[in-house]
Amino acid sequence: MDRTTRSRRWIGGALALAVGTGLSITGMTGTAQAADINNAKNGGFENGLTNWTCSGASGVNVSTPVRTGASALKATPGGLDNARCSQTVAVQPNSTYTLSAWTQGGYAYLGATGTGTTDVSTWTPGGGSAWTQLQTTFRTGATTKSVTVYTHGWYGTPAYHVDDVSVFGPDGGGGGEEPVTVPPTPTGFAAGTIGHTSVSLNWAAAARATGYNVYRDGVKVQAVSGTSATVTGLTADTAYTFQVTATNTAGESARTAPPLPVRTAKEPITPDVPKHAVTGYWQNFNNGATVQKLRDVQNAYDIIAVAFADSTNTPGEITFNLSSALGYANVAEFKADIQAKRAAGKSVIISIGGELGNVTINSDASATAFANSAWALMQEYGFNGVDVDLEHGINSTYLTKALRQLSAKAGPKMVLTMAPQTIDMQSTSTEYFKLALNVKDILTVVNTQYYNSGAMLGCDGKVYSQGSVDFLTGLACIMLEGGLDASQVGLGVPASPRGAGGGYVAPSVVNNALDCLTKLTNCGAFKPAKAYPNLRGAMTWSTNWDALAGNAWSNAVGPHVKSLP
Structure with missing residues (x-):
């Protein structure tokens, strides 16, 4: 599995959740430094549950569904057990970290405790088959050298799945994953619906990518976070070329090659309604x-x-x-x-x-x-x-x-x-x-x-x-x-x-x-x-x-x- 480095753009200085009651976002924004790494270990669960502890044997390593790589975590709440899986992560004092994970299935929570400042968590009710990213940030206290990051579900709800857990920030010295590198060029780039003034485009997710840039005739026209985009404002019956790149904080990949040729549809016949x-x-x-x-x-x-x-x-x-x-x-x-x-x-x-x-x-x-x-x-x-x-x-x-x-x-x-x-x-x-x-x-x-x-x-x-x-x-x-x-x-x-x-x-x-x-x-x-x-x-x-x-x-x-x- 690629040791993916997910989005490192701050979504807020503090993100607090009273479990089951709601979410509030406050705080500041910032930019991760080039030396930041993913301090979590086995965040993609490619090595089973190594480095992770799940309450009541509620967690297992599964091969499907997975977001990237070959494995993911499946945790099933039961009775009074909310299927909490956690890991202790080495961090540096007085530092800001971005905690991220991708979830699917039932209710899923993601959080950090023992930060030395304000513990944080976020959640999603789940319910769909698509992977959803949970992300929050925390700042460590003056003497904090480790935090506990965790996921859990909710009582009486279906199993949840987790993949690609990351704790980005300064190297805590615990032997986390490698620094961020530029993602590879996306693959599977293709056109979907072609209208007379718009074209939909899609591609496969690139490892380590946190965003994508879309180019029309060599000029950047969109920046998106997902693996699809619709380019509008085009002229009917006109030839264009499109390319896409993958981006993260380390930089931008090469553009897809060769450029994808697309010709927009002809202007549809729009008759005038007769007087009578x-x-x-x-x-x-x-x-x-x-x-x-x-x-x-x-x-x-x-x-x-x-x-x-x-x-x-x-x-x-x-x-x-x-x-x-x-x-x-x-x-x-x-x-x-x-x-x-x-x-x-x-x-x-x-x-x-x-x-x-x-x-x-x-x-x-x-x-x-x-x-x-x-x-x-x-x-x-x-x-x-x-x-x-x-x-x-x-x-x-x-x-x-x-x-x-x-x-x-x-x-x-x-x-x-x-x-x-x-x-x-x-x-x-x-x-x-x-x-x-x-x-x-x-x-x-x-x-x-x-x-x-x-x-x-x-x-x-x-x-x-x-x-x-x-x-x-x-x-x-x-x-x-x-x-x-x-x-x-x-x-x-x-x-x-x-x-x-x-x-x-x-x-x-x-x-x-x-x-x-x-x-x-x-x-x-x-x-x-x-x-x-x-x-x-x-x-x-x-x-x-x-x-x-x-x-x-x-x-x-x-x-x-x-x-x-």
């Missing part, structure tokens, strides 16, 4: 409607909302799982369909929410998680926007932050649509209406779902029954008079009677409502005070139900939308 557009939801599931691949979506649809994204255990974060019921051989085929639709001038967006789905965005952290994960999906799949179809309540303040963060990443051509229920758009005081107004400058269209609601008030204060031209025009009028631009208003209706529990209207009624709002013709009892010729268009749930009904909706409404003034 037809939106259709495409079902990523089989509920009795026609099962479609994305390539089969009818040509009448200008905006295709993929329904739906899935939430994760992280508040605000979304992901997407392609249904196996759709007949795709793999995800790559689905992505190719997205690109083909976009090449044909269509916008393909990812929808969040729906009747059964929900994404909670009610804090700054969840807003950022949403923006980051939505942007990641846009980059991975080629979606050029998002649709907000949250039907279980929203927080307009934080959802506004989330959408603005996403817009900042995606740029001005991001397509942003919404599909609130009728009750959500009855007043500008509702959270959905406030959200629409908050993001009006980046909003494409709000396609209110004019179905499954029962009777509702129109903008004239009269009650209209769903399923009528007056219902569509009287309720759309609320948005038109409430501050949204006509280009941001669309009529959402079912594609067939099976597409919704109530509120289906024949395509001819949809067309009459469009004429009434844009030209003041074919109105019912309600007639708007003025025409809105820039009205965006109509939306339907769903392209699949439309297909099952012989495309009656798109064949009738699609051409009519295109003929609007």
